[in-house]
Structures are given as C-alpha cells and as structure tokens.
Amino acid sequence: GNSVTQMEGPVTLSEEAFLTINCTYTATGYPSLFWYVQYPGEGLQLLLKATKADDKGSNKGFEATYRKETTSFHLEKGSVQVSDSAVYFCAPNQGGKLIFGQGTELSVKP
Amino acid sequence: GAGVSQSPSNKVTEKGKDVELRCDPISGHTALYWYRQSLGQGLEFLIYFQGNSAPDKSGLPSDRFSAERTGGSVSTLTIQRTQQEDSAVYLCASSLEGYGTEAFFGQGTRLTVV
Numbered sequence: 001g002n003s004v005t006q007m008e009g010p011v012t013l014s015e016e017a018f019l020t021i022n023c024t025y026t027a028t029g030y031p032s033l034f035w036y037v038q039y040p041g042e043g044l045q046l047l048l049k050a051t052k053a054d055d056k057g058s059n060k061g062f063e064a065t066y067r068k069e070t071t072s073f074h075l076e077k078g079s080v081q082v083s084d085s086a087v088y089f090c091a092p093n094q095g096g097k098l099i100f101g102q103g104t105e106l107s108v109k110p
Numbered sequence: 111g112a113g114v115s116q117s118p119s120n121k122v123t124e125k126g127k128d129v130e131l132r133c134d135p136i137s138g139h140t141a142l143y144w145y146r147q148s149l150g151q152g153l154e155f156l157i158y159f160q161g162n163s164a165p166d167k168s169g170l171p172s173d174r175f176s177a178e179r180t181g182g183s184v185s186t187l188t189i190q191r192t193q194q195e196d197s198a199v200y201l202c203a204s205s206l207e208g209y210g211t212e213a214f215f216g217q218g219t220r221l222t223v224v
Binding site for chain 2: 032034043044045046049051089093095096097098099100101102103
C-alpha cells in the first residue's frame with residue numbers, strides 16, 4: 001500500500017541554522033505532495049504543496065521540490081527561527097486521500 | 111462558519127459506551143476526511159468522502175467504527191462499545207475537490223475512554 005517515511009525527530013536546532021526534513025513515499029502514479037505543520041496548541045495547517053514533478057512549493061521561507069525519480073519531497077529552510085518550532089507532516093495525496101507521515105518535531109533554540 | 115467545526119472539543123466516556131463525533135465542513139467543500147491522532151503518533155487515516163461517491167472506508171480500524179455524511183455536508187463518526195485504545199484526538203478535514211487541493215482541518219475532538 002501507499003506509505004510515507006519521514007525523518008525521525010525530535011530535531012533540535014539553533015536559531016538561523018539550516019533545516020532539512022527528509023520525506024520519501026511510495027505511491028502509484030504521481031500524487032500531489034503536501035507539507036502540513038502543527039504549531040503548539042494549534043490545528044494542522046498547510047505549509048506548502050507541489051502538484052507535479054519538478055515543481056517547487058514554497059512558503060514562509062520553507063521550500064520542497066517534487067522529485068519523482070527518488071519519490072521524495074524533502075523540506076528545507078535556510079535559516080530557522082524560534083517561531084518555526086512545530087511538528088511537520090509530509091503527506092502525498094493519492095486519489096484524493098491524504099496519507100500522512102509520522103511527523104517530525106522541530107525545536108529551535110534561541 | 112469560516113472553518114471546519116468539530117464538536118464536542120472534549121469527550122470523556124466510559125468503556126463500552128457509544129460515542130458520536132460531529133464535523134461541520136467548510137461550505138461548498140465536496141471532500142471530507144476523518145483522521146485519528148494518538149499521543150506521540152502521526153495521523154492515521156480513517157475514512158474519506160468525496161461528493162456522491164461511495165466513501166473510502168479502508169482506514170477504519172474495526173467494525174465498531176462507522177461514519178456517515180448527510181446531504182453532502184455534516185459528517186458524524188460513531189464509535190460503538192468504546193475501548194481504552196480508542197482514546198485519541200479525532201480530526202476532521204475538508205477540501206474543495208479532494209485531489210490536489212488543500213485540506214482544512216478542524217481543531218479536533220479529544221476522546222478519552224476511561
């Protein structure tokens with residue numbers, strides 16, 4: 001079946017450090033790909049998305065590129081802030097159904 | 111309302127009782143999803159409704175779980191004969207069309223089975 005593998009957390013970084021959270025997936029065809037974020041005490045919200053191969057999604061300084069050859073959608077940010085502390089979820093949309101990874105908790109220290 | 115609304119926000123129930131969780135999606139959204147988030151775990155897919163199509167129930171963990179969506183809008187998730195392992199946050203989401211479109215999540219219902 002379809003599945004998502006995310007880098008295990010928690011990830012702890014200092015402010016202004018570079019962030020990468022790896023995500024690979026198995027799916028049939030070419031699903032749309034999403035990153036969702038859950039800030040402390042808040043609901044899940046969309047961070048960014050890419051709907052076809054080689055597309056780059058970006059938002060709030062975060063980027064992720066749809067790599068069909070490696071079935072990956074790694075999340076990156078060049079300089080993290082304390083306010084980026086949250087849990088990040090990778091989610092391919094296969095046939096309308098969002099399948100979530102286990103989530104990666106990010107903690108950014110001042 | 112402007113967003114996805116779930117009720118109740120918290121529910122404590124005794125083992126063996128039935129519970130109903132309600133979801134009001136964003137008006138006009140044809141797709142509706144239910145997920146379960148257990149402590150320290152990711153989001154487990156439960157069920158997906160898309161328009162008038164038969165729902166995708168492949169994620170329901172047992173026949174104690176069922177869901178319906180009336181009139182293409184409000185959805186109710188029912189758990190019969192609750193067990194302690196059913197304790198979790200149940201999240202509902204809706205999207206305009208399903209495939210490729212952003213899903214908007216409610217705040218969830220925290221279910222505790224004692």
